[in-house]
Amino acid sequence: MTPTYKKINLDDYYRKGVFRHFSEDCKCSVSITNRIDVTDLVAMSKKTGTKFYVNFLYLLAKTMNSREDYRMAYLWQTNELICLDKINPTHYIFHEDTETCSPVDTEYFEDYDKFYKNAVADIEAAKLTREYKIDMENHLNWFDASYIPWISYDSLNVELPDGYLYFQPIINWGKYREENGRLMMPVTIRMNHAIADGYLIAKAFLILEKETQNFASLLYTTLAL
Secondary structure, three states, X not given: OOOOEEEOOOOOOOOHHHHHHHHHHOOOEEEEEXXXXXXXXXXXXXXXXXXXXXXXXHHHHHHHOOOHHHHEEEEOOXXXXXXEOOXXXXXXXEEOOOOEEEEEEOOOOOOHHHHHHHHHHXXXXXXXXXXXXXXXXXXXXXXXXXXXXXXXXXXXXXXXXOOOOOOOOEEEEEOOEEEOXXXXXXXXXXXXXXXXXXXXXXXXXXXXXXHHHHHHHHHHHHHHO
């Protein structure tokens, strides 16, 4: 698909001072790990016979599309900051036999049923290959979403080369675990400091938690009708 976007006028950009500093003077990223409550989402997934992984992936993609700040990208060819109309998750399938993974591109749709159906089909197709191919030049409107199912970690850092202006989010999440009767799952969000700070990443967690709660409640209500 051809990505659509709007160009950002840096003179009018509300974060222009921060952008200049962290894209010129101090090029770096910000990564925060937080545990979110997925108790109701796990229960709802079991109740509806749907896959928790795909349900969470949908909520994650919805969150990342909720603000322009999370859809920024840098065109190094023309030295331009842009805001993509939509970003889609590139997630991964692990192959037990080779202990390798293959990327899975799933287009984001706000329509849950459409997203869910496509994601399941994309995953099944990826299980048939052992390839790892990502065409970065044609992968502008995709963000990385990687599940680490073997452990429930406390922190995780994704490092990029110094000075590399990669603005798309990089998100990881691990195995959920019981804490005080609730199921808590570690989620790590990494963003470039030029277009996001601690507030914006914290805001992403708050949006994700709210979307998760609302989604589970909505499906429970639907089932009760």
